[in-house]
Amino acid sequence: MLGRSFGFLWSSTGLSNLADGVLKIGAPLLAVSMTRSPTLVSLVGAAATLPWLALALHAGALADRLDRRRVMVVANLARAGILAAATVLAAYGLLDLWLLLAAVLLAGVSEVFADLSAQSVLPMTVPPERLTQANGRVSTAQMIGNDFVGAPAAGLLVVALPAALFGAPALLYAAAGLLLLGMRGAYRLPASPAGRRPLRHEIGEALRYLWSHRVLRSLAVTAGLLNLANAAYFAVFVLWAVGDGSMIGLEPGEYGLMTTAFAAGAVFGSLLSGRAASLFGEARTLVGAWLTTSVLLLVPVLVPSPWTLYPTAVLWGLVGAAGNVLVISTRQRLIPPEMLGRVNSAYRLVGMGGMPLGAALGGVVAEFAGLAAVLIGATGVCLAAVGLVWRALSDRISGPLTSQPTLSDISRSR
Template sequence: MTLGGRFHRLFGATLVSSVGTGMHATALPLLALQSTSGPIALSLVVVAAELPWVLASLHAGVVVDRLDRRRVMVWADLGRFAVLVALVALILTSRVDLLVLVFAAFLLGLGQVFFDVAAQSAIPDFVSRDPGSLATANGRITAAESVGEDFAGPPVGSALFGVGNFLPFAGNALSFAASGLLILSIRTDAEPEEKSDVPRESVWTDIVEGVRWLVGNRTLRALAVVSCLGNVVVTAQFAMLVLLAKEVLGLPDSGFGLLLTATAVGATAGGLAAAAAAKRFGPGAVLLTGKAGVGAAVLVLGLAADAWVAAAMMMVTGALMTAEKVVVSTLRQRIVPRGLLGRVLSSSRLVVMAGGPVGAALGGVLAGAFTVQVPYVAGGVLLILVALAFYPVLNNRALARATDEPVG
């Protein structure tokens, strides 16, 4: 399927930007360990990178709906470029401390929030609202994110860090500059909103409108809840994975890395195959089978004692999770009016991201109270039950009715 030059520029920008994100996601903790060896310091850097999703995602949705989405992406890339240039200068002058790293991680995470919300909201402008085109575009974008953030970025970032601790950040700055230039070259057919003398609503009013749209639409509400519960289980899975790998599977550090690589392999394949699967079997079948399949894979992972079985289950988890993500993104883009897409997307992402810390905490509590396998078994059973419980709302027939509704 041909998606056009505008999409290919967005794809290229996403790939380049994701490589940069993968580079600094690896290099920032390494730099933190050079500055201070305490685990609390390392956790502060990680928390700072994730915090913008909680604090700024709703406001990002308002900005994305009010402004040219391409320019929001360009400004996000330009901002991250500036942060990294400043960080490189501080590294070269030996003026980096924990406060600088936490602030840099927060600003880079903030830029990613605005870029991601704008990019997802802009896909229908660059392609169309045709379900096949949207699914293909979302699948390729998701695959590009997986390749950049999980495959290319981390090893390149760590290798460059070994040569010179400033190099991954300098290379990352160049990646964001290239991404911004690619986005800037895109032209869109989307018509600008007509100017009006009526005073613009407040930011809070716009946020509430997006939240109400999400809560008031049965399908979108179900998608957000299902995705949140999936995030709870998957976060618990990854939080306890290093213990499972060492205590149960008996793997060395390199073996643990291979489990993560298996997930990335599956995610890339799932992103590329999602559109064809949705066309062949229907989006509801892909979504519900994927959710139950992730549950089964996590359950088997908790019961497995063989490293190869565990790697296969990680690959299955990555593939099905990504296919689900593509289906959810496509459905949201088809259902939500263009002028609300940024706010509804950011509201949904906030609900989904809230499952992360819950999953991490539950995984630790269950593993501490029982064994490390218990969070996997419990999480796997939960996802299978979730797929059954949401079948009436998210089956193919129900989704066909939901997407037949007119969109703006």
């Protein structure tokens, strides 16, 4: 058993990710109903991820200073308030594309603080030997909420009741924040006997640790390239897939079902990740998952049909979730507890900081070169990134990722 506090954390995760799923799919679909410009539609994805570039380092540093559970409570309630205001605007017909972008951007700011604190609070909630199991369950809850339930709900709401695209997530975020109050225990690190150093010093220490650690550095750079390319791909993929003039010709509700198929695969991938790592090795499983996901990006481009899209989405979810569980568990084991929030934030800045640029770039390139050029180009970047991490981790392909290097090893890898 993972304990009572984990149960509250897991339940809160499920509700907040259900809200994420409605917003993640609903906002681009609502944007498509306002404009067919690839550049403008891609701004939705850029707005959702821009806060990671601007705030990740400071959010991580604060997670190491403050009560991590309290940060999550405040962030969830803030998201609820922002989306409640957007609900009122939508209900009165006052919501335009620019207000939609503002709501997505502000909700993204709260997401940075909530997510970084969540990844840092989990190792304080379960024993180290249960981390992979706990992360697998958390990842399952995320996928079910984000894609299995939230995505198809968004596809229906955008047609039937657009205001509920914001109202439903607002209620879910509020409930998620209140559930966290049921967790018992201390979720704030002990104060250093030497006192607190300036925030910039603590952030600098985290950046140096990440860059000096060969495994973490390689994973972060690869994740950054993959996320940049995927942000460009999926920022315009909705135009490739949805509408009468699209290549696949899906209705909004059918687009939501695609992400349900993704979630179905992700649930199995999250639960099977530990077994796959024990059979094939952590590094081989991770690199194989990233390679498979990258190759699968070509399928909707070469064979643009619902009959190929849905099984491809299942495989996207399966291998993507398996890789995600392994990466998160690896970081939680390798990073010292007193630096977990800061180094996690540095990792995610490198790993996710390029997403707003990728989303915006995808829209601009599609405007001038066409959607297919973006989709194929993004796939090429993903394959190149997997090749880089394969070379960097070649000595660990048949072994574990989580063996901690000595200080001399770290010095030599700089």
